[in-house]
Amino acid sequence: MTITLQTLLKKDWFGLLIVVILSGILITLFKPAFLSSFNLYVLMVSTSYMLIIALAQMIIISIGQMNLSVGAIGGLVAISFSGVMEVYHLSVPLAIFIGLAIGVICGFLNGFITVKSGISAFIITLATLYIFKGINLGITEAEPFYEIPSAVKNFGNAKIGGTPIPYLIIIPIIITVLMWVLMNRTETGRHMLAYGNSVQSAELLGISSSKVVITAHVISGTLAAVAGMLVVCRLQLGTPNIGDSWLLPSFAAPVIGGAILAGGKVDVIATSLGVLIVAIISQALVIFKIDPFFVQIFLGLMILLAVFINRYREYKQEASRKVFTHD
Amino acid sequence: MTKKLPNFMFTNQFGLFCIVIIFVIIFSSITDGFTSRFNIYALSRVVAIDIMIGLAMMVVILTGGLNLALGAIGVCAAMFGGWCMETMGIPVIPSIFLILGMGSFLGYINGVITVKTGVHSFIVTLATMSIYFGLMTMLTEAEAFRRLPASFTDFGSIKLFNKYVSPLLIISVTACLTLFYLFKFTDIGRKLIAAGANPDAAELSGISVNTMFIYCHMLSGFLGAVAAIMLTTRIGAAIPSMAGQLGMDWLLPAFLAPVIGGTLLSGGKLSVFGTMLGAILVTLITNGLYLIDVGEFWIRFFLGIILLIAVILDKTREHFTLKSVIVS
Structure with missing residues (x-):
């Protein structure tokens, strides 16, 4: 496939990339401090864990469900991760392993109960x-938990060489690449999209519902766990309210990235750009010294705007409506 | 089965009623003070508001949608009411009408956006939740209204029936009866249900589904505002954090009551009295857990488990219950 402007324009992520670049230029024109190395560092740090949170929600959206417990899993993992290090003095790798295991178990429970009961994932999660938040409290x-080993604290603060790039962003980038491969190049990813698009057709094709749903929820739980641990590295402590405010941003990025909530259509690149847009704009509001409460309003307005734009595009493409994202 | 049992014994509500009775017996035998006058009065104040929140969510679930912004609407309405009464000095009765109007208006916005975009109301109300709450916080600068007229706040502390029952409960029961009448016996009520049950069929039979959905969202906002007024009279002030961050504290009671009560999440079927019993059950269990002293931090955990058990039981109960009852 030759890359022409025409094909680029049809991509979900292309418009978003333009928005990212334009907003970057615009903000820099008014406030050159936006491109300062400190500001870029802050921007990348906040992008790093939001990226994983968004992907944790995106994978569930791909199968046409939603996961309200992303934040609760992240919070539970965060306090377990810091708790076992402070109380039982476990080594960092072992604590990471326990954190991931809790994420996997929580995700498995979500998926297993959803599939076996046949009740909507909204209610189950x-x-x-x-339940997860209750255990946490x-x-x-x-x-x-305050006593975090210095290795973890350093990881949360360090920058690569003399650049403003934080170490924190390495894992999210690796995960984003893996998720792209999963959704676009593997059978499992295709099965999820097929299931999200039409449960009945997927089952008739011999795709196992329980396998797809449980896999998606386990991945979601694991990603939430990673995000929870990254936040601990960043904050340098494990507070029980980690994850409380993840619900809105976790949906914002995939929706801005053009994900259809009914399932069957998600785009990893567009979701990542969605995260970046939210981060840039939140950052800009801080730079321009706008009331912090306005960030919340703005996030809501962004979602509504994205919904309207998606609706308009759907209306334009009604005739040649595409089902999968072809990359 | 030789003898035919009366129909009502197979309804969801009857089963739920039995569970409520069982819990009352358990809690009154193992805890002290469960049946004390003070505790029953306190329960009646809490349950009244939970019933109202449950009903407000129920009317949107009827459309097959959700209203995540319910708590935010409630807080906005309450704060608006506080502003009307305290800052503007508007008398209590006109203020109440203004509060109800505010709730309905915010619900109307939800409805219009949902209908116009065709996007699931989950995402629309997720967005409006943060917009409403954010605007409210900015406008009020997160300051509470604590000097409300005494005639307004005193209402919440009146005690009726030998000091056992709060008048708030009477309002909730009246709301239940009115909604039951609306959905069971009126033309518009039946149209609302038809639109939720099968939008295409409803549209073809000449019902404007969009208008009906907007009505449902308005009704939800209206009932949310009623719940907010009740909560304000109970605490005696309009406080921005009265429903938690973004009004999310209302979500659990809002979903628990209708779902336990047998309202279908896919829309088109609702149970007014089931919602009432669901709210009573949740309040009873929460109160009982406090009295047993499980520790306030574990309450959420148990509520989550109860919701889980309730929905799974509900799924299995479907085989036994009457399917023909649409409104109950």
Whole structure:
């Protein structure tokens, strides 16, 4: 396939890339400090874990469901990760392993109960949200864990060489690449999209519902776990309220990236750009010293705007409506 | 089966009623003070608001949608009411009408955007939730209204029926009866259900589905505002954090009550009295857990488990219950 402007224009991510570049240029024109090395560092740090949170939600959106418990899993993993290091003095790798295992178990429970009960994932994950958050508060009694090993703290603060690039962003980038491969180049990813597009057709083709749903939820849980641990590295402590505010941003990026909530259509690159747009604009609001509450309003408005744009594009493409994202 | 059992014994509500009775017996035998006058009065104040929140969510679930912005609408309405009464000095009765109007208006916005974009109301109300809440926080600068007229705040502390029941519960029960009448016996109520059950068929039979969906969202906003007024009279002030961050604290009672009560999440079937019993059950269990002293931090955990058990039981119960009952 030759790359022409025409084919580029049809991509979900192309328009977003333009928005990223234009907003970057615009903000820099008014406030050159936007491109300062400190600001770029802050921008990359906030992008790093938001990227994983968005992907954790995106994979569930791809199968036509939603996962309200992403933040609760992240919070539970965050306090377990920091808790085992502080209370039981476990080594960092072992603590990471425990954190990931909790993410896998939580995700598995979500997927297993959803598939076996046949109840919508919305209700199941609403229930598990309270269960995971309840365990979190029950263990911590709302007290944070402060004693984080210096290796973890350093990882959260360090920059690569003399550049403003934080170490924190390495893992999210690797995960994004892996997720792109998963969704676009593997059978599992295709099965998820097929399942999200039409459960019945997928089953008639011999795709196992339980396998698809459980796999997607396990991946989502694992990603939420990674995000939770990255936030611990960043904050240098494990507080029980990590994850409380993830719900809105986790949906914002995939929706801005053109994901259809009914399932069957997601785009990893567009979702990543969605994260970047949200991060740039939140950052700009800080630079221009705008009321922090406005960030919230803005995020809501961005989602609505994205919804309207997607609707308009759908209307334009009604005739040649594409099902999968071809890359 | 030789003898035919009466129909009502196979309804969801009857089963739920039995569960409520069982819990009352358990809690009153193992805890002290569950049946004390103070506790029953406190329960009636809490349950009244939970019923209202449940009903507000129920009318949107009827369309097959959700209203995540319910808590945000409630807080906005309450804060608007506080502003009307405290800052503007508007008398109580006109203020109440203004609050209800505010709730309906915010619901109307949700409805219009949902209908116009054709996007699932989950994402629309997720966005409006943060917009409403953000605007409210900016406009009020997160300051509470604490000097409300005494006639307004005193209402929440009146005690009726030998000091056992709060008048708030009477409002909730009246709302249940009104909604039951609306959905069971009126033309518009039946149209709302038809639109939720099968939008295409409803459209073909001459019902404007879009208008009906907007009505449902408005009704949700209206009931949310009623719940907010009740909560404001109970705490005696309009506080921005009265429903938690972004109003999310309302979500669990909002979904628990209708789902336990047998309202279908896919839309088109609802149970007003089921929602009421669902709210009563949740309040009873929460209260009982406090009295047993499981520790306040574990309450959320148990509520989550209860929601899970309730929906799974509900799924299995489907085989036994009457399918023909659309409104109950």
